[in-house]
Amino acid sequence: MKNVMSNKFVITLYTLPALLLILVLIYIPITLSGYYGLMDWDGIGEMKFIGLENYVTLVQDKVFWTSTWHSFQLAIFSAVSLLLYLGISLVLASKIKGSDLLRKIYLIPMLLSSVAIAQLWMKIFDPNNGMANRLLEIFGVENTPLWLADPEIALYSIFIPVIWQYAGFYILIYYAALKNVPDEVIEAAKIDGANALQIAFRIKLPLISGIFKVTIMLAVVGSLKYFDLIYVMTGGGPNGASEVMASYMYKEAFKLNNFGYGSALGFGLLVICLVMTWLTSKLTKSNDDVQF
């Protein structure tokens, strides 16, 4: 039996195609990204080796740090909004009628492309004919905001569709986790006289803390590399007000043809994402085994 199932030729045949793909299209490019970062290069002409100059520029680049700060704001915001989703999931999972339908309705925005979401919300935020400002007027707000056109609030305006997009996804995860809490445990608590709030906070939440930690990591790392929606809605504008790490990298490379510096930025993005993945998993790691 060992012979057939340890046939080297078959193993190679089965794994090599996929392995080659990820090596050539994922691992080699990230290595090259660090290497291109050492070059002065417009993407077409000759590369010129300039050592660490791009990385020195990067460290001193105010726009990079502003963009990074914007990405981190999104990460913090996403992580905090998880509490809202958790609250909703707790209610949903408490044997409520129609929870299945509601859960699916919540998920619908997650299925749409970022382009569709971005274009739709650009219309919602339209200062004159959009839904957002008319809604504010109904509630008596007089100086309605310009949303995406206002540098002060453009970034935060984009956070709204981000929440809208991902809410259903996290609710889905929490709901599934809460449904896995054994009924016997809850019944036992009820018999001991625990009320609904005590059951939620003392029993259900501790039991799904492992999943909660995983979602924190998903939300943080996902936010740090967030790109599509911002690229379509504002392109990082107005005047860099909503620029994030990935959009800044993209602009440097494909708009300004600074492939060398763009690669350095891409490498910086990679390092920050990996460090944050490691850090969040360290910070949230406890005795439960968080699988990821």
Add this chain to the structure above:
Amino acid sequence: MSKVSTQPVTTNLSVPKTTKKSYLNKIGFGFLYLILGAFAIIQIYPLIWLVFFSLKTNQEVFGMSPFSLPQDPNWENYTRAWTSGNIGLYFFNSVWITILSVVLTTILASLVTFAVTRMHWKLSGLVLGLFLVAYMIPLHSTIIPLFNMYNNVNLIDSPVSIVLSYTTFNLPLTIMILLGFYRTFPREIEEAAVMDGCSVHRIFFQITLPMTVPVLSTTAIINMIYNWNEFVFVNTFISSDKWKTLTVGINNFVGQYLTDWGAIGATLVISIIPILLTFLFLSNKIVEGMAAGSVKG
């Protein structure tokens, strides 16, 4: 057993309180429903609003309240959206690129997962690790070198670059989902087949693959949604209209018609209908796949 014996006791204890408590309970439940319902409206109303303005004329959009219903559904917006751009072509590109990539990813990922979980070799752990670590690498960090690599082999502005990228970048997630299934799946049938002198290929294609159809369909649907909605690769690697997919195509198209809300709305509705239809019929599979993809095990 314990339930049966304790239940009468608890009901007895709570009898005096029930009337007061159930009254409060009703208010509480009503309030909770209100929150859940309001949240459902927030999630769904923007899309209803989109459908409404896709059926409006420009006079209605600019002259009336955004909350008004379309007076006389203006279906002409849809014919204009479909005929004046290349929406039909983009749609076709999205369909075949999505399907081809999903098939490739699913087969390649199954082969790897089979080799890693069922066959015996020293480096299996390392190979699996390479796939799992790749899941954490942000694709944006690879995009400049990828652009250059495709450029050097003349694959820029070719759908091959898109199919290759989609297939590759979905492998880690697909393998992660498959892995959970393969690991819990009994291997007795495969072992019996080995005893009977079955070849590995026959075991994989005639026994394992058919048995994993439930999880394969889940991963296929998740892959399909990701590919259908993908934007960055096409936006970067494809420049001619001939090979654009729906996401990039409509983004450019919509950019040209800034003031024609009706046509924009219609275009967006056309682009999301396939996904919504899929969801309508396969929502359970999608829910399952999304949960499995994020939280392994």
